[in-house]
Amino acid sequence: xxxxxxxxxxxxxxxxxxxxxxxxxxxxxxxxxxxxxxxxxxxxxxxxxxxxxxxxxxxxxxxxxxxxxxxxxxxxxxxxxxxxxxxxxxxxxxxxxxxxxxxxxxxxxxxxxxxxxxxxxxxxxxxxxxxxxxxxxxxxxxxxxxxxxxxxxxxxxx
Numbered sequence: 001x002x003x004x005x006x007x008x009x010x011x012x013x014x015x016x017x018x019x020x021x022x023x024x025x026x027x028x029x030x031x032x033x034x035x036x037x038x039x040x041x042x043x044x045x046x047x048x049x050x051x052x053x054x055x056x057x058x059x060x061x062x063x064x065x066x067x068x069x070x071x072x073x074x075x076x077x078x079x080x081x082x083x084x085x086x087x088x089x090x091x092x093x094x095x096x097x098x099x100x101x102x103x104x105x106x107x108x109x110x111x112x113x114x115x116x117x118x119x120x121x122x123x124x125x126x127x128x129x130x131x132x133x134x135x136x137x138x139x140x141x142x143x144x145x146x147x148x149x150x151x152x153x154x155x156x157x158x
Contacts, residue, residue, distance in 0.1 A: 006055035007043045013062045014044075017069065019079040024058060026082035033057035064089045 004012070014021060021044060025037040035054045043050040050058070068089055069077055079085065 005049075006052075006059060007046070007050055010040075010050075010055070010058055010062065011044045013059075013066075017062065017065055017079065019065065023079060023082045023085075024061065027061050027086055028054075028057060030083060030086045031057065031061060064093075068092055 010024075014024060021040045022037045025035055025040050028035045033054065035050070035058060039048075039050070039054070040058070042048045065079075065085065068085070071092055
């Protein structure tokens with residue numbers, strides 16, 4: 001069995017993630033490890049191998065995108081704006097460990113209210129502002145529930 005080349009790993013990942021070579025190239029420029037679209041396309045088509053440093057940089061960007069996609073699941077993530085994607089990755093990497101992810105907040109809602117967010121469960125659209133408002137409400141509910149649990153736990157220990 002042959003190991004996949006970095007070029008084939010990149011090609012496969014781009015198809016799975018749904019991002020274009022042009023967008024990945026733009027993200028590499030933003031990240032300071034620029035790989036031109038022409039160079040990337042030549043590598044993906046088997047014309048020329050990528051230099052090792054370029055392959056590593058592109059595979060890291062792809063790995064970051066995969067983590068970002070998982071962090072925002074079940075909400076779809078648009079792959080059309082490389083600068084926004086880079087900013088989201090940076091925000092995610094710089095997030096404090098105690099800050100809940102979108103997936104955490106959606107799960108909290110399901111646990112606290114024994115039902116998923118209706119907009120998501122019904123497949124309806126939801127604006128970013130509505131989502132932020134709902135997630136804030138969920139966060140506040142979760143904090144109140146944690147406070148009540150803490151009080152109960154303290155009363156039992158005492």
